[in-house]
Amino acid sequence: MKNIFNFNRLVAVLTIPIATFLIVLAYRAPRPNVPQIVGPHVWPISILGLMIICAIFLFLQTIRKKEGPSPCAAAPVSDTEPDVDLKWYRKPEMTAVLTIAGLLVYAFLLGTFGFLICTILLVVYQTRVIQKGHWARNIITAVIFSLAVYFGMTKLLMVNLPPGLLGW
Amino acid sequence: MDSHIWSNLFMGFGIAFTLQNLWWLFVGVFLGTVVGVLPGLGSLSTMAILMPMTFGMDPISAVIMLTGIHYGSSYGGSTTSILVNIPGEGSSMMTCMDGYPMAKQGRAKAALATSAIGSFFAGTVSALLLMFLAIPISSLGMKFGPPEYFAVMLLALTMVGSLSTEAPLKGIFMVLLGLLLAVIGTEKQTGQIRFTFGVDDLMDGVNFIVVAIGMFGVTVVMDESERIWRFGFKPPRDQIKGAGLWITWSELKQSFMPYVRGTFLGFATGVLPGLGGMTATLLAYGVEKQVSKHPETFGKGAIEGVASVEASNNAANGANLVPLMTLGIPGNASTALLLGAFIMYGLKPGPLLMETNPEFFWAVVASLYIGNVMLLILNLPLVNLFAKLLDVPEALLNGLVLALCVLGVYTRESSMVELYLMILFGVFGYFAQRYKYPVAPLLLGLVLGDMLEQALLRSMSVSNGDPTIFFTRPISLVIMIAAGISLAYSFMKFYRRRPEENVG
Amino acid sequence: MRKVCKKKGIQLVSLASMFLVFGFTILIVVSALAASGADYPAKPVLFYCLSTPGSGFDTTTRAIVNALTKEKLVKVPMPIENASNATQALALSVTRYKGDPYMVSVQSISGMMRYATGATPYTHKDFTPLAGLVSTYYGVAVRMDSPYKTIGDLVKDLKEKPEKTPICGGGSDDRPFYGAMFMKAGLDITKVVYVAYSGGAETSMAIMEGSSKAAINSVDEQMPLIEGKKIRLLAVSSAKRYTNPILKDVPTLKESGIDLEWANMRYAFAGPEYPDYAKKYWLDIFAKMVKTPTWKQTLTRYNWDDSFQVEGLNDVLDKKQAVVTEVITKLGMAKKQ
Known part of the structure; x- marks a missing residue:
């Protein structure tokens, strides 16, 4: 399970800077001066904000259980397969x-x-x-x-x- | 009023039952269902491609044939979802969820059969509802403004809980990613171009089909190849216990209530213009899972999942005709195409249709009944035929599926960028699969994202920035409460079942 | 790797039956699409529609193909290909179909909008406009029981309480018109709350439902509900009133005191460096087509105006592009230099 643990943290670590970058990008994009009460940047920024929060939770959480089978797994990859000795x-x-x-x-x-x-x-x-x-x-x-x-x-x-x- | 309906229906059957009209109806449903099987060719593309055939035809025949293509294609649409996990359009993505696992367990025939029977059931019931309720419910759509649409889509979004019960946090992450992908492209209120990074092909957004074929189809090919490499080929199909069986009586009984619920939900959603088949199928699937006594089998080959999704999809398709016929308002691109064709053939869809062209309306209603019977008779034998496709040697099947993926993406827009995007999402789906991030929520976010944002922005514009608009309008309030309950329910269910294992 | 399950019998049967289905499909399609050769169009001519099925472009494209098929003017098949991504499709029609005699397409103000906002670098100058075909006009619609009797009433409210008077239109393509109209009416257009929908059906719904006070959209797209007496028009943007009995009492904008005429012309075009023989062929065909009863019937049914034009088409397009760019600049949506 160490593998999964690392991957979640990797996702979180990658998400945070990318999302921050996109927030800046969305905020700085030139906006039309039509009266738009909620501008075109609000929605993406909210989504990105939520993603950052979600990523923080992903990072902080500890794995205390064995993963159940994924709901959409067509063929669950077995982590116990002894293929380490293969080239x-x-x-x-x-x-x-x-x-x-x-x-x-x-x-x-x-x-x-x-x-x-x-x-x-x-x-x-x-x-x-x-x-x-x-x-x-x-x-x-x-x-x-x-x-x-x-x-x-x-x-x-x-x-x-x-x-x-x-x-x- | 009632006797009126019957005499009108009688007249409709009289028109539809001429040899010429029956032939064109048959051609329509046949081509619809056969072409609809091809991945990437959903109801819309099938109709768009086949419509020139009707040019120069007698108007009633043309209209009957076009509507035949319209609902015929949704019969065919589920086939590739079930057999090889390639969804042909948004509404058949949910069919993949349980249809493909069923096929893997050797129950492809049962899945295909329940989908055909469910489509027939929903198609016929929605024709009945169209006949009796078209006029009374046509004004229902008039009560739905932007806040109501926002609320309905929010409700659909809460169903994501039912798609990722094992790992809610990962599910939420994926749904957010999907919503973010939906942002790419041109924002419709202001025309601002967002996150395209200068790629023209992204100007109209990331297309759902491209992502779905990548994350379902391509990923499955990669997974299967790997599995075969690891564990060798599967034993021949006829050695799997119970494989190749036709749908059993008990499976049919299991499917019946899902048909009813799916039809009801699908019809209710389809009557509202612009909500789309995806919302209908998602609501049907979510509700089915929540009322089920064994929700844990969902996503692993529960026949109820396939049954309710297919029923709701077809009911929504039938219900789309209500606003089209009674108000001249198309609910989606397919019905917009139908509307254009109707006008070209001299019809006046709208409140006046019943007065100016009653024979058209009733002929179409009659043709719905006949067409659905034709489709059932046509599709049940095809079940055997399609299921045999899985007897192709596994290695070769993998190659063919990959070719189908490419075909599905490329025929859509002839865009190379989309082909590369499909490959990219294939890789993405592979990693998601491996590390158990559910992919369905991402696709869900992608489909609903744009509609959700537009409904929000429109609501804010008309209320002058006042968020209470969602709670001061009665219909919106009711749906919002439903969404809240649904959300609370899925959280509660999750925490209760695994008090200590609530992390993903 | 190791061994494969061999079930030749079943495979053959399934393969054979698949081909049976396939063959039957061929039979049916061929029976419906009879094709024969001619001189120039020696193979199918692609009608490349720069929009999704069901949209205005698509309806126009299909109406043209229908008329040409029904009147047997063109002997080769005319497949229609839809490109839902208009910006990319516009680029393709300039690059991929450069000099290709077998592609014809339809374009209108939508392309000008895209040029003005900087979404595409291409204008009508980059391809070969063939002929103007139909025009549609805008109608300002309100719901049946709306307090607005004339467009003046609407303008008055927009001036006094713009935030309480949201208006809607069918997407960003309708912005140049509403901008131009309200500028002429003396309003500050950056104050007008504009809710974008996609298409006339959605805007009609929005005013019937009451969230928007008025809808600006093509008259033809609003017709079903005007005829059904669910919505009514305050004014139309054409130069003369419609002759249609239902619309003959609706004043033009000019009559209502706003000095503006606005036609959305849909014209046929082909790729750049279009061969002369092909251009001649299509001009000839279109000239014939607009005289046929099928085309005349189509115009009546869709409530389109005949605006067949070959000479001076470029001037018309130049002028319109200038107007569009001006309004878009005013709205702050223009391409950032």
Whole structure:
């Protein structure tokens, strides 16, 4: 539970200066001289103020109990998992990092290569992140899925998706 | 008056039951429900995309088809929420809360079925209410000014207690963060641009769908990948005990009262223009959890959660037609689109509609009944079909879900910045999940934040800065008291259950 | 990693049934959207709407597409894409659609507001205005039993007790008009309490409910409740009175002693460096469209005024931009230099 304890304090420590900075920003922003009884800065400043109070409580509180399962946890991360002996690139967290890396590359390439190519690659890549092999299955599914989505969207529903290299 | 209604309804059915109108109604509900399944395409986008199909059609057919799309899409909207945790629009976020856990336990079919049946129930009841009450309750909205709206949204906000029972402080922190995110963009009273840091894409605010897809969809993909890496693949679905079962009789019985409560709350909220489906679903979920005998199962696959949310969403959709038809006042963007279409086809929505175009009104009411039956017949077999999607190998499913997330965000506004925002919120959601910060309150704050602030500023403007306005107007006072009770109740419940463990 | 559950049979069935649904969808959509090729518009022309579905721009865009479809003037499909973030969309229509013959959009005073407040660096000079299409006028509305009989009564109260007389309008786009109107009426506009809503329905509700004393909004957006005798108009901003029997007794602002005419013109535009052949094509199409019965019917139904204009469109826009900027500066909302 030490881990959680630290994280809450980290959140609190980060929140306070950022919120203070935003309060200053909101207060100093130029305001129109229309008669506005409650100006546009009041609401954000109140929210930020409450956030600071909340952060102070988060910092001060001590953990006296075992956490119950989070209400929206899809898959509770077990803290007791003995994966300390794994090399860094074998750690389970790497799959999450790779997912994000894949998405970033996707977003970066989307404009140039187009929706079709990028999406096929994304599906195949993401599948490969957690499973070796099954290339034929994965590629065929990815191609069929992407083609169906792309043509369904652009030709039937007339929603624009980046065509990219193929120029369809 | 009563016999009048029946003869009118009879006339409406006469119009709706022509072969041509039935066909277009079917096309409307079918396309609505199928396109509505796609993430990011909620009722509004579905209608906007499909509306050109009605150009050049006979006006009554066109109107029947458009309203068909309107409520058909809310049937489809819950599908991706339940199966892969990607909410298609604000109102289906609450479906994720219990629908997705149900799917993970192998009860996807039960969740999808209860959602379809609940939608049918609410759709039909709201058509009945529209028929009998449209005129009497149309003036109700006239009693609601800015202070009342503020009070209702405050009441909805107190329901956050039911979303984070384990860690109230973290819940409050997340709701504040959501309210802060809602500040980003152009403030509507003065046009001041706040916290955009020069990014044009943020001028209109951070979009809810982008954040929701990031924090639900992307986060789930990351979590699932990690879980598979840790623990290996799940056993095949048919080996899970009780998986793949259709909704059982006892589940249906469990769902019935939530349907009734959800429908009532949804209709009451939907009659008031501008409150939005999110408020309705949130109130329904919160109330359901508070009356439940086993509130601890909520968020972990309680069928009542799905039932009441879906019922309230559809009832709100039906109720939106009340101010639209009787006053010409659209309650949200979807009904604004309907209003524009109605006028284009020569209708005059408003107090005169019943006099000038009674055949339209009654044909639409009749088509609501027929359309809801069609949707039920259409959606129950689809339940099997959609549930089979989960039989796709897990690794591959993860890849496809990620592609759906991207699609949902990108089709909305074709904005790269939003794509990056989705990724950012995916990472954010991952950490929130890991350190047990509930994400639903953040989304709630994001949705209600802007409306809450605007209602507050408007109230202050009209009262010349006098805060007692919230307590001197009777309706506002009543709702404020309700909000106070709700807040006190959730605190009390929390402290009583865990006298010493009240920290999060 | 290790092994996968293999259930090929079920997968195939589910895949096949998904495609069945998909195929059926295709069938239906294709049956409704028949398309055929022509010379210039060889592919679908995008109608890029710089606002959310249901808004004024959106209604106008859809009315145009409806008329063009119904009168079979344009043979290619005309998909409508909504961009809810108007500022960003305006930038995109200048950058992404530069020289693109397959994009047409609609714009009005809203873009001028954004330029004046500094939200966007682009004006009509940065893209290609095609033709003025419709005009809407403002109407000052009060609820049926309001003590105000003329706009003079309202101005008097606004002068004597502005804090007790909140007025409302449909968002910040309506600010230039109310500013200009009250400036002409001799009021200090920075004293007027203005409550912003979004759209005519909300402002109508606000006056019926009583929290605001008067509403300033497009006449067409207030029509349902004017016809239903829930609200009435004190004055309209058009040069001549409306011919519509319900509105013919409402005086213009000029008749009420405020020397101001104000039309919100919605005009079609395309991206910068628009090819001449495409411009010629659309001017021709619009000229034909405004003569069709469908378009005339549309104008009556929405209570819009025909303001088809090609020559001198730029001058009109220049003048309006100047007025908008002046009022916005007066209100202290202008871009900080």
